Each structure stands twice: as C-alpha cells, then as structure tokens.
Amino acid sequence: MDASIELLDISGESGLTFRALCERLATGPGAIYWHIANKSDLMTAACDAIVARMMGANVAGATPKATIRAVALGVFDAIDAHPWVGSTLTSPAGWLPMVRILEPLGQQVRALGVPDKEQWATVSALLHYILGVGGQNAANGQLARTQGLDRGDFLEAVATMWAQLDPHEYPFTRSLAGQVRAHDDRMDFLAGIDLILRGIDSPRRR
C-alpha cells in the first residue's frame, strides 16, 4: 500500500504500474494478484488509506459550520497533496472512501437542523463542490508542474487564454481573466463553502 501511494504521488495514476510495483517490492505480478483483485481495487485501497488517515485527524467540539469548513479544507489539502485522490474518489468503484467524507458532513448538516427530506440534496451540494474544486485545483497544479511552470506562470497562462476568447461570445469568462491572476485558491474555495452554508440558513419558499 505504501509503495503504491509513493508511486502515485511521484507520477500520478499512470505511474502506478504492476511492473513498477514489482520492482519496488522485488517480486512478480502473481504475488500482487494474490492479494488484490485488479488495478482498480488497488487504486481504491490506496485512496481509502489517504482519506481514512485524513479524517482521523478531525477534532470534535467545534460548531457544525466550523467542522464542515475543517472537513472541506482537509479534503482540499489532501487532494492537493495527492492529486490522484481526486479522480479516484469520484470513480464508481470508490464508494467507501467517499462515504468517509459524506458521513461527517451529513452529521453536521443534521446538527444544523436541516429537515430529513432536504439532507441528501444538502450534503450532495457540499460533497460535490468540495470534490469538484479540490480535483480541479489539483489537476491545475499537476498540469502546471508537467509544463514546468510555477503557480504565477500558470495563472498568467490561463488569464491570457481567457483574455483571447471572443468578446461577444465569452464576455463573462473574459472579465474573469483579470481576477484570476490575483486569486487565492483556498480563500475562494472557502467562499464557495460559505455560499452553500448561507443557502442552508436561508428559508425555503414552497
């Protein structure tokens, strides 16, 4: 498991190869297949190890909203440190690691007094926002690293691309180009969380 995570961290999903793993463990593919069913299971197990480790660090005693923010930031940082976790989490096979995140979010949503009927849509919004932004952020970081750019260079490249879009067809995205240069990933991420939390507070109409 440790060897798999190391390989994934070094060079992503394509870096985890049965041949590379065999070399690392000084063994043959048959030995590995004795313990796991296939590569998908191996990825899920590696992902689950990361998620379980991260969730274990959570503390109790804070307010529901503070706990939600803490869980969100924990997932964000974990995906940032292990970019492959993002895509593995959302892959159909990986429902168990996902439940590990869904559970604490759900507990806090319930503590906030959201009625039973609306709890699923609420956790759903939180969960997918967290995984979505986390995954995007990690993918950006990896793409930048692949092209040998630092964060500033990368944002500059994105801003330039967006600024070159057709002004008639893409007025909004173009207007974003300026902001993107100076933005703070974690702060913007938290602003989105707070937006959803405000939606939870606000009364439903029908």
Place this chain on the structure above:
Amino acid sequence: MDASIELLDISGESGLTFRALCERLATGPGAIYWHIANKSDLMTAACDAIVARMMGANVAGATPKATIRAVALGVFDAIDAHPWVGSTLTSPAGWLPMVRILEPLGQQVRALGVPDKEQWATVSALLHYILGVGGQNAANGQLARTQGLDRGDFLEAVATMWAQLDPHEYPFTRSLAGQVRAHDDRMDFLAGIDLILRGIDSPRRR
C-alpha cells in the same frame, strides 16, 4: 468525430481505441495521427462536440434563475446520455468545453447582481455541483448497466450496503439508506441547485 463519439457511447473511455477507430474508418493509425495529436486531444474534441451541441439548444428570454436551472439540467442530461463526458470535462486538458458551461452560468450570476468579487466563487459552486452530481449519476448508471441491474435493483443494492455500515461510526449514511430507495435523481439534483441559488440571494455577513 462521429465515429469516436459512437465508440465512447457504446463502451466508454476504454471502448475508444485507435484499433477500433481504424476498423470503423477503414484506415490505419497514421491517418488518424495526421489529424490529431494524441488520444487526450481526441477525447477533448469529442467532449467539446457534445457540449457545444447541447449549449446551442439554449434559449434566451427566461429569468436568470430559470436559465441556470435549464443549463444545469442540460448538462445533467448530456452527461447521463454520454457518461464519458463527465470525466472528460473535469480532466485537465478539457478547459475549453468547460468554459462553454461556465460562460452562461456566469452571465446569469452577473444578472442576479452578485458583486464582482464574489462571482468566481459563485459560478465555481454551481459548476462543480453540476459536474459532480452529473458525473456521479452517470457513473452509477454505468455501474448498474455493467452489472446488469436496472435502476431499482441498483438503488436497492446501495441501500443495503449503507444499511450494513457500522451504526456507531456511520449513523448519518445509514439513515440515508431508507431515503435512497425512493429518491428521484433529477429532482434531488434541482433541489441542490435551488439550495445554491438561495445562498446567492441571502446577504453576506462580513
């Protein structure tokens, strides 16, 4: 392009193969590589074709919120019909198809009067929620199809799995098990959109 989309629809990302595509087009790999750089570009182009086709169907004249809901449902249904679009959209290479969705959302967010500084976090929340739930829904559908289950059987299987979780460690997820059997994917999806829209309406604190 049409042949690629057909292959992807039939058997997902692993179904699009240069060999399968060559057979379909009665040609060799060299001919394909003359027109595209690699498989990643091919996937992105196929994805962009689907997204462009979908966004073209959008009508003007509705209220901002109605338009946001329409775009959201359009993406949801497109991913449901072409499950591979979900993962391709969120892959780092596919920023152009993503901008096609971001743009109309942003225009409506702006029309709702969201201040400049908060527009990015707002579209971000909408976009990632839409792509996240859409992708999850499509992945579930595909997983069900792979195992030869219909929707009811699949939800039953998920409910059973969740109901078997440790009651002390997973009280929330367990309590969801009952609801999941009777839920409506599209309705729950829209409930999440409305939650975020309420967050947009509600005043910021600081």
Place this chain on the structure above:
DNA sequence: ACCTGAACACCGTTCAAGT
C-alpha cells in the same frame, strides 16, 4: 498458503515508405 515468471492479449504512438 503464498510466490515465481513466462506468456497472452492487448494498448498508444512512431515513422519510413508510399500516393
């Protein structure tokens, strides 16, 4: 019960050679 390692059936991609 667990490991070895050759072999199988694939991949994406390249490139000299053709038209």
Place this chain on the structure above:
DNA sequence: ACCTGAACACCGTTCAAGT
C-alpha cells in the same frame, strides 16, 4: 498534403509450476 501498415515500447492479467 495525406495515407499505409509494420514495428516499438509499453500495459493489465493469467496460470502452470514451484515452495
């Protein structure tokens, strides 16, 4: 300018054979 198709360097996975 565009296509052909053999070849290269890989994959995940299996399975008879060992200990």
